[in-house]
Amino acid sequence: MSVLRIDAAGPATSVQDGGRFGFLRYGLSSAGAMDRTAHETANALVANASQAPVVEIGPFPARFAAEVGPVRLALAGAARAADIGNRRVAFGESFVLAPGEVLSLGAARGGVFSYLGIAGGIAGTPMFGSFSVHARADLGSPLPRPLAAGDKLEVAAADPHAGEWRLALPPQDTSPIRVVLGPQDDWFGDAAVAQFLDAEWQVSPASDRMGYRLLGPKIAAARGHNIVSDGIALGQIQVPGDGQPLVLMADRGTTGGYPKIAAIVSADLGRFAQTPAGTNVRFAAVPIDDAQRIARHWRQKLAALPLARETAARPPPTSEALLAANLAGAAVNALDPKLWTHNE
Amino acid sequence: MALPAAFRIRPCGDAALTVEFGDTVDPDLNAQVLGLDADVAAAKLPGVVETIPTYRSLFVQYDPVAADFASLSQALQSLAENAKPHAASGRCWRIPVVYGGEMGFDLEDVARTHGMSPSEIAKRHQAATYRIYMIGFTPGFAYLGGLDQSIATPRRAAPRAVTPPGAIMIGGVQACVQCQAAPSGWHVLGRTPMRNFLPSREPMFLMAPGDNVRFHAIELRDWPALERDAARGLPVAELVSA
Numbered sequence: 028m029s030v031l032r033i034d035a036a037g038p039a040t041s042v043q044d045g046g047r048f049g050f051l052r053y054g055l056s057s058a059g060a061m062d063r064t065a066h067e068t069a070n071a072l073v074a075n076a077s078q079a080p081v082v083e084i085g086p087f088p089a090r091f092a093a094e095v096g097p098v099r100l101a102l103a104g105a106a107r108a109a110d111i112g113n114r115r116v117a118f119g120e121s122f123v124l125a126p127g128e129v130l131s132l133g134a135a136r137g138g139v140f141s142y143l144g145i146a147g148g149i150a151g152t153p154m155f156g157s158f159s160v161h162a163r164a165d166l167g168s169p170l171p172r173p174l175a176a177g178d179k180l181e182v183a184a185a186d187p188h189a190g191e192w193r194l195a196l197p198p199q200d201t202s203p204i205r206v207v208l209g210p211q212d213d214w215f216g217d218a219a220v221a222q223f224l225d226a227e228w229q230v231s232p233a234s235d236r237m238g239y240r241l242l243g244p245k246i247a248a249a250r251g252h253n254i255v256s257d258g259i260a261l262g263q264i265q266v267p268g269d270g271q272p273l274v275l276m277a278d279r280g281t282t283g284g285y286p287k288i289a290a291i292v293s294a295d296l297g298r299f300a301q302t303p304a305g306t307n308v309r310f311a312a313v314p315i316d317d318a319q320r321i322a323r324h325w326r327q328k329l330a331a332l333p334l335a336r337e338t339a340a341r342p343p344p345t346s347e348a349l350l351a352a353n354l355a356g357a358a359v360n361a362l363d364p365k366l367w368t369h370n371e
Numbered sequence: 372m373a374l375p376a377a378f379r380i381r382p383c384g385d386a387a388l389t390v391e392f393g394d395t396v397d398p399d400l401n402a403q404v405l406g407l408d409a410d411v412a413a414a415k416l417p418g419v420v421e422t423i424p425t426y427r428s429l430f431v432q433y434d435p436v437a438a439d440f441a442s443l444s445q446a447l448q449s450l451a452e453n454a455k456p457h458a459a460s461g462r463c464w465r466i467p468v469v470y471g472g473e474m475g476f477d478l479e480d481v482a483r484t485h486g487m488s489p490s491e492i493a494k495r496h497q498a499a500t501y502r503i504y505m506i507g508f509t510p511g512f513a514y515l516g517g518l519d520q521s522i523a524t525p526r527r528a529a530p531r532a533v534t535p536p537g538a539i540m541i542g543g544v545q546a547c548v549q550c551q552a553a554p555s556g557w558h559v560l561g562r563t564p565m566r567n568f569l570p571s572r573e574p575m576f577l578m579a580p581g582d583n584v585r586f587h588a589i590e591l592r593d594w595p596a597l598e599r600d601a602a603r604g605l606p607v608a609e610l611v612s613a
Binding site for chain 1: 391427432508
């Protein structure tokens with residue numbers, strides 16, 4: 028056994044896994060990693076099960092130290108400077124933190140959440156099927172709250188004989204965030220829906236794991252902003268009376284009485300969650316059938332992450348090899364190493 | 372059962388949908404929702420992950436790899452056509468409440484609004500049998516139908532930033548049992564030591580949509596012992612047949 032000690036975390040760092048399911052009907056949302064692609068990538072890099080718990084690191088600088096024994100780690104998600112002493116650590120590649128060493132991370136750049144995969148996982152008893160911290164509900168394991176300086180996580184000791192893994196990370200995608208309209212788009216009327224899709228929105232600093240507020244033109248629903256409360260999906264966009272949309276995220280309330288104009292497609296939710304406050308974002312509507320094809324394609328890509336993993340000593344896979352592994356064409360450009368050296 | 376004219380199934384993104392029976396608060400609509408909810412659970416439709424029965428719609432979370440919107444909608448529509456309205460679970464929670472004073476700081480205001488005594492408001496609040504229409508907003512927050520119309524009170528003009536855990540509130544024609552502290556524009560008539568949601572307890576939640584609820588007054592001096600019991604995981608509320 029080893030220990031991962033948290034020396035600095037910022038206010039938005041917590042243990043997360045794939046989420047907690049089955050309690051929506053009781054008012055409890057799933058929690059879980061905000062960027063599922065980055066979460067599963069971090070796990071693939073340390074050869075964990077895809078839904079294993081990781082440390083989701085908020086946008087502020089953070090420091091982690093190994094105690095007792097070595098810890099094998101890997102970083103994915105929002106880019107940031109990463110150093111162990113004067114040794115640079117690359118995203119998308121596993122590494123060992125020896126006892127006494129400190130991993131120092133800068134503030135997130137061009138993103139919000141980074142994910143720290145820990146080989147062998149984090150010790151703890153899942154609470155109702157999940158490690159995920161849901162701060163408002165006092166749930167989570169091993170701690171039912173976000174991490175703070177001084178916390179210690181019991182983790183598996185790194186296998187000294189195991190090699191390191193690397194994975195070509197996808198390139199930054201700045202295309203519009205895709206949404207499916209509904210269920211109450213008819214409450215808004217065509218003009219308001221068009222206005223929502225045409226607008227350039229800015230993510231408000233008043234955003235967290237519960238929801239992201241968007242600043243932009245005032246969206247007025249033709250039939251008003253009060254509906255009889257109904258269920259709220261992950262990524263759903265509700266518009267209260269002030270006309271400023273709120274995107275409901277992993278720690279959301281499960282029901283609400285504002286009309287919902289659209290919902291972000293699963294494949295783009297992580298990318299949206301990685302939009303820093305003050306950054307602009309646009310939306311594009313896709314039909315439900317297309318959205319579901321996109322969802323299935325994305326899930327295939329996630330399932331293929333362990334296949335795409337390469338031992339770090341070997342050269343990165345060729346684009347032909349990636350295509351043969353049934354990966355998306357979009358991953359090919361990720362082989363440009365310039366995209367993945369974040370420590371310039 | 373004949374589907375209401377407003378019946379429709381709409382996507383909530385690519386992994387959830389809502390089966391809408393209407394857009395009003397209505398016990399008959401809610402009974403149809405709960406009927407379909409029970410049938411969906413029994414049917415074990417491929418891909419369905421979980422559901423949220425609400426006032427007037429059934430929210431269905433599903434796996435888009437295992438089910439697509441069009442065929443799942445079709446399956447749900449035919450279940451809805453054959454579902455029997457489901458009025459109640461047959462369970463009733465008898466919930467202890469300290470009315471008025473510091474525990475129910477809006478009771479006197481509500482009484483003044485209706486020209487009644489605080490004890491008359493509390494009496495009418497206890498006389499009704501409520502049904503849990505849905506649970507949502509925050510973990511364990513139960514939305515109740517069945518409030519005596521003579522004590523229905525419009526929401527406060529200025530919502531409070533915090534109302535306490537266990538708050539027993541009314542807002543408009545609705546009533547509720549709140550579990551966690553939260554902002555609210557509803558009127559706090561009293562407070563219960565019962566914890567519908569307690570993460571350290573198995574089960575984590577006690578009440579379910581479709582359950583009935585009745586309230587009974589307890590004295591403030593009984594509060595400390597009951598609150599201790601509730602924190603230890605005892606239900607405190609009594610479960611009886613409806």
